[in-house]
Amino acid sequence: MxxxxxxxxxxxxxxxxxxxxxxxxxxxxxxxxxxxxxxxxxxxxxxxxxxxxxxxxxxxxxxxxxxxxxxxxxxxxxxxxxxxxxxxxxxxxxxxxxxxxxxxxxxxxxxxxxxxxxxxxxxxxxxxxxxxxxxxxxxxxxxxxxxxxxxxxxxxxxxxxxxxxxxxxxxxxxxxxxxxxxxxxxxxxxxxxxxxxxxxxxxxxxxxxxxxxxxxxxxxxxxxxxxxxxxxxxxxxxxxxxxxxxxxxxxxxxxxxxxxxxxxxxxxxxxxxxxLHASVFVAGRYNKFCRSLPQTPWLIDGERRMESSVEELIAAPVLSVFRADGFNFSSSGREDVDVRTLGNGRPFAMELLNPHRSRFSEVEMKQLQETINKSSDKIRVRDLQIVNR
Incomplete structure (x- = not known):
């Protein structure tokens, strides 16, 4: 009925x-x-x-x-x-x-x-x-x-x-x-x-x-x-x-x-x-040891001035592991290309867009941090973690 x-x-x-x-x-x-x-x-x-x-x-x-x-x-x-x-x-x-x-x-x-x-x-x-x-x-x-x-x-x-x-x-x-x-x-x-x-x-x-x-x-x-x-x-x-x-x-x-x-x-x-998966946010701190490395890709009139950047060195391994479609990178301030960042490092955060993988344990985040650090001697990342918006 x-x-x-x-x-x-x-x-x-x-x-x-x-x-x-x-x-x-x-x-x-x-x-x-x-x-x-x-x-x-x-x-x-x-x-x-x-x-x-x-x-x-x-x-x-x-x-x-x-x-x-x-x-x-x-x-x-x-x-x-x-x-x-x-x-x-x-x-x-x-x-x-x-x-x-x-x-x-x-x-x-x-x-x-x-x-x-x-x-x-x-x-x-x-x-x-x-x-x-x-x-x-x-x-x-x-x-x-x-x-x-x-x-x-x-x-x-x-x-x-x-x-x-x-x-x-x-x-x-x-x-x-x-x-x-x-x-x-x-x-x-x-x-x-x-x-x-x-x-x-x-x-x-x-x-x-x-x-x-x-x-x-x-x-x-x-x-x-x-x-x-x-x-x-x-x-x-x-x-x-x-x-x-x-x-x-x-x-x-x-x-x-x-x-x-x-x-x-x-x-x-x-x-x-x-x-579509909601964005996942990853945060940490980075040190920069190179005096010829910009924080973000340096392009002038469509031409790249430096071969890499802090953003790209961090983002590549993170994107690969989270299988995300893209990202937005933010930091607490920035430094000139020829300035190093020492001490405890500069805080940064990444918004990962449409990540296909979104759940990681603390051990897995530690492993990802080590992967980033081993990929280049120009930067080092610490305190890498998943955070909320």
Whole structure:
């Protein structure tokens, strides 16, 4: 049984008729229990049909006629109403799932064992040190537009039933995705916990080129929300689209965008899984014994003036052992190239970016310190240790 109420029936009917997948129907009905999202979507679809009293004979019965009359009563322009054929509901005439008009397939075929196996494989290939992981999801900005359209589609039913329900109560696509995928990924990785806070993050990104233009009408309606920036390929970022949807009136939106959204012929495209470990910080003190060694690489007009530097002599062994993608080097002051640093040495710290190995014992840090010291007679390191930010 699904945790739905009788007042949800007209909402379920309208969403299925509009072409929403089973999991998106649950989201719009504000189902916050995770278990229904984890069961096979076809089973959930059958339960939803039974809930609203539909008899499934190979096609989903739909109430497009009733929907059209309600649109007419609301005064919506006929050109913007979606004409729904009975075969264009949550499944086609053979019972195969069509692409959801809201999540564009993210909560359908892209949210199961096959995708979990791909994520787990990417994690294993990265060969990271981790005990837990955080799953993050990046979705196309146009999903916000489509969700807003579907929300307006059911808003009248919500208002007529006197329900205390707002758009913010709808479960987000990324939350439903995580609820569905967390257990599958944990199983693929041998029981590793997928948590809400971890130093190791696994990012899953989706794009949908077919509907990239869905957001463009907002550019003319809310131009203040879309300002070009140097680092962004498109002005239609997710945050900008959300801001524009908060400003645009329901009437203006319905004039410019179909309600419910039109169907897409393809699902979202999953991009490469990105793994990222939080920075690890290493600190210590260094002595410099050479009078021709700069603290950092010395470049003038793109040409190197000295063959090495304190930074490079320390960083090379550290990067190799931590298997980090890069580093930032900082020190407590600096000395001229021809000045030695004696005594207790100068304090320094390194931020190691995306380290694949992050856990070291005191003995291993001592061994790393000796490796640095044996690599050159120009410097010496002491008190090498892992520290917090």
């Amino acid at each position: 699904l945790p739905l109420k009788d007042t949800d029936k007209p909402i379920v009917q309208k969403l299925l008729s509009a072409g929403c997948c089973a999991r998106c129907v649950l989201r719009f009905c504000c189902v916050s229990v995770q278990a229904p999202y984890r069961q096979p979507p076809q089973e959930t679809l059958e339960l939803l049909r039974a809930f609203i009293g539909q008899k499934h004979d190979g096609k989903v019965q739909n109430s497009s006629t009733a929907d059209d009359s309600s649109h007419d009563a609301a005064g919506e322009p006929p050109s913007k109403r979606a004409k729904l054929d009975p075969s264009e509901a949550a499944a086609d005439s053979q019972g195969h799932a069509c692409v959801c008009v809201v999540c564009l397939g993210v909560l359908q075929g892209l949210c199961g064992a096959e995708q979990a196996a791909k994520v787990a494989e990417a994690v294993r290939e990265g060969n990271y040190d981790f005990d837990t992981l955080l799953l993050s999801v990046s979705l196309p900005a146009q999903l916000c537009v489509r969700e807003h359209s579907c929300w307006l589609h059911v808003k009248k039913e919500v208002r007529d039933k006197g329900l205390a329900l707002t758009k913010d109560d709808v479960i987000q696509v990324k939350e439903a995705f995580k609820w569905t995928m967390q257990g599958l990924i944990a199983k693929e990785l041998g029981g590793v916990a997928v948590v809400t806070k971890s130093s190791f993050e696994v990012g899953v990104e989706f794009t949908h080129p077919e509907t990239d233009s869905d957001c463009h009408f907002l550019g003319s309606s809310c131009p203040d929300c879309f300002k070009p920036t140097k680092n962004k390929q498109s002005v239609f970022t997710r945050m900008a689209v959300v801001k524009a949807l908060e400003k645009i009136s329901d009437a203006s939106f319905l004039e410019l965008y179909p309600c419910p959204p039109t169907r897409a012929s393809s699902s979202c495209v999953p991009q490469d899984v990105q793994c």
